[in-house]
Amino acid sequence: MTELPFVRRGQPITAELWNKLVAAVRSVRLLPGDGARLRSTPDGTLVGFDAAPSPWPHAFQVTLFGQTAAQISSGLVNGIEPKIGDVPMSGTDKQPPPRLEFGKLKLDPNNRGYVAIEITCDDKWKITTMEMVQVAYFDSENGEDPPTRSGGVSAIGGIPGISGRRVRYPVAMLVQRKSGQLDVVQIVFFNLAHRAQPRDNQSDAARHFFWPGAA
Amino acid sequence: MKSLISAEAWNGQVRAVRRARVTPGQGCIIEQTPNGCILSGAGKIRWRHPWQVSAQWNVDPTIQPLGGQWTATLWPGFVNAQDVTIEVEVASKPNVQKQPVQVPLTEEDPPLLILSGFRDPAAPGLPQASDDGDIIIPPGEGYPKFFDSLGVVPASNGGTGLGALDSTPDPTRTRQIRGCDIALVTPRLATHQQVDVLDPGTDAQSVSISTVFDNTALINAKSAHWLIATSKWEPPMEPTDLDRLMGTAVEPQTDEIKIATVWLVSPPDVGSDAQPDETWTAYPQHFVFWNLNYASRAQISAAPPQPLKLVTGLALGVADTLINGLLSPLNDANAEVSAMLNAANFSGRYWSI
Numbered sequence: 169m170t171e172l173p174f175v176r177r178g179q180p181i182t183a184e185l186w187n188k189l190v191a192a193v194r195s196v197r198l199l200p201g202d203g204a205r206l207r208s209t210p211d212g213t214l215v216g217f218d219a220a221p222s223p224w225p226h227a228f229q230v231t232l233f234g235q236t237a238a239q240i241s242s243g244l245v246n247g248i249e250p251k252i253g254d255v256p257m258s259g260t261d262k263q264p265p266p267r268l269e270f271g272k273l274k275l276d277p278n279n280r281g282y283v284a285i286e287i288t289c290d291d292k293w294k295i296t297t298m299e300m301v302q303v304a305y306f307d308s309e310n311g312e313d314p315p316t317r318s319g320g321v322s323a324i325g326g327i328p329g330i331s332g333r334r335v336r337y338p339v340a341m342l343v344q345r346k347s348g349q350l351d352v353v354q355i356v357f358f359n360l361a362h363r364a365q366p367r368d369n370q371s372d373a374a375r376h377f378f379w380p381g382a383a
Numbered sequence: 384m385k386s387l388i389s390a391e392a393w394n395g396q397v398r399a400v401r402r403a404r405v406t407p408g409q410g411c412i413i414e415q416t417p418n419g420c421i422l423s424g425a426g427k428i429r430w431r432h433p434w435q436v437s438a439q440w441n442v443d444p445t446i447q448p449l450g451g452q453w454t455a456t457l458w459p460g461f462v463n464a465q466d467v468t469i470e471v472e473v474a475s476k477p478n479v480q481k482q483p484v485q486v487p488l489t490e491e492d493p494p495l496l497i498l499s500g501f502r503d504p505a506a507p508g509l510p511q512a513s514d515d516g517d518i519i520i521p522p523g524e525g526y527p528k529f530f531d532s533l534g535v536v537p538a539s540n541g542g543t544g545l546g547a548l549d550s551t552p553d554p555t556r557t558r559q560i561r562g563c564d565i566a567l568v569t570p571r572l573a574t575h576q577q578v579d580v581l582d583p584g585t586d587a588q589s590v591s592i593s594t595v596f597d598n599t600a601l602i603n604a605k606s607a608h609w610l611i612a613t614s615k616w617e618p619p620m621e622p623t624d625l626d627r628l629m630g631t632a633v634e635p636q637t638d639e640i641k642i643a644t645v646w647l648v649s650p651p652d653v654g655s656d657a658q659p660d661e662t663w664t665a666y667p668q669h670f671v672f673w674n675l676n677y678a679s680r681a682q683i684s685a686a687p688p689q690p691l692k693l694v695t696g697l698a699l700g701v702a703d704t705l706i707n708g709l710l711s712p713l714n715d716a717n718a719e720v721s722a723m724l725n726a727a728n729f730s731g732r733y734w735s736i
Contacts, residue, residue: 181388186388189396190396193396193399193400193403194399196400196403196419197399197403198403198405205408205437206439207408207437207439208402208439208440208661212401212402212403212404212405212406213402213403213404213405213406214406214407214408215405215406215407215408215411215413215422216408216410216411217410217411217424224430278487280466280489282464306464324571324572324678324679324681324729325463325569325571325676325677325678325679325731326463326676326677326678327463327464327676337464338464341461341464341466341489343489343491345491346491353459353489355461355464355674355736356674356736357673357674358736360736375678377676377678378676378736379676379734379735379736380735380736
């Protein structure tokens with residue numbers, strides 16, 4: 169950067185001096201680089217850097233281990249804790265809290281997938297089992313292929329159920345960036361309550377409602 | 384050789400120097416020295432909640448006369464665990480006309496929501512005439528009390544007569560304020576009532592009210608949920624019971640919720656007709672802090688009731704026409720009440736998750 173000279177009282181401001189001032193001002197302009205965010209105001213520029221947000225422990229918090237596994241903080245649905253394998257998410261006296269092993273990461277064509285709770289209900293639509301899963305589509309039968317009929321824009325909202333009185337509710341979205349890095353975007357922060365609204369008394373199809381709190 | 388420096392040139396340089404002063408924001412530590420300012424990234428930043436708004440001035444010389452525009456980015460929020468999008472104009476190739484594309488909030492390069500329309504919450508409302516012929520000036524909408532301490536002009540009190548448009552200026556409060564709302568839009572199935580005119584003599588009814596389903600918004604929707612910026616958001620109008628009784632009920636084809644208002648405050652002594660530019664400061668006010676779930680009531684209407692008829696065959700059938708005519712008002716009233724009580728209702732609700 170050109171060093172700006174100080175001037176004495178009465179010294180004329182020549183075109184050369186002025187242009188040095190202009191060049192110096194231009195050289196101290198702030199430009200955002202990688203991970204930097206600038207917000208220009210009349211009284212200065214607010215500079216921020218992308219950094220990891222302060223950890224805030226909450227239910228169903230997803231923490232990645234590479235791109236093949238995740239640790240999920242314990243959470244409840246209708247007061248019941250989901251499992252990974254046969255082990256509750258908070259572990260047991262003999263077993264530590266289990267990790268969700270993805271194996272091969274399941275993503276959709278937009279490089280997005282989900283860590284979800286897969287809930288199975290009985291004929292009275294009460295929860296019988298809950299399992300944490302990693303899927304590309306939370307509303308398709310096998311979670312790997314796109315949904316055949318539902319999906320996309322839903323006419324009446326709610327979470328669409330799948331066959332066998334099941335439903336998957338995502339707790340976090342996984343997004344693979346162009347660099348290959350896998351990011352987690354948390355969706356659920358609290359314990360959940362669940363109710364199903366079946367289509368009729370015979371059908372195993374329903375739309376499902378989730379809200380924060382106990383049942 | 385001496386050169387005259389215009390005040391405009393000098394002040395432009397002063398503005399540039401002031402803008403370059405560094406203020407530490409999220410994740411930033413600064414150290415001022417005589418030779419410059421040392422910027423360092425901090426290890427942690429404050430937690431950002433879903434839908435958190437960051438407003439910024441984007442310099443764009445092609446936009447005149449302001450030389451730029453205000454835009455906003457939002458921290459990702461979800462509805463029914465689905466991505467929410469913002470429509471942006473993108474050219475797929477160079478020298479090709481830009482096309483609108485829905486970009487998810489979770490995209491690596493987050494989409495910019497253009498804040499193109501602003502309202503003046505301090506300005507009086509539009510003049511209205513009372514039944515007596517008086518001109519009534521509604522008061523200004525107002526703004527959060529926080530801005531009083533910043534020296535923002537007070538909101539107009541309104542009144543009667545055109546004199547109410549003028550207000551006594553307060554020399555300590557000369558900053559202008561503008562507002563822009565950010566809303567979430569969800570397309571949905573909707574219905575409208577249809578009135579069919581019948582022959583009372585043969586049908587024993589003069590009108591029948593039926594329900595027609597509207598799905599054009601769903602068919603044309605480019606994403607499940609998207610965000611818009613508007614100068615003042617108003618919720619979609621749901622039909623009233625009277626509308627349903629009259630057979631004129633038309634449900635809106637979207638559900639919407641206000642996510643935030645971006646308030647922009649000017650420097651002191653700015654004219655009341657000024658437009659927000661880079662010298663203004665943005666203050667987002669949030670109304671939603673958590674991800675959302677959404678569902679529609681999906682209440683399907685009952686079929687219109689069958690009209691009551693009396694077939695006697697008297698007077699070679701002529702009496703039937705008279706009887707049907709007499710029954711017609713009863714059947715019409717029954718049809719109207721049935722249309723109101725059994726009307727379809729696809730209005731939706733959002734709730735935090």
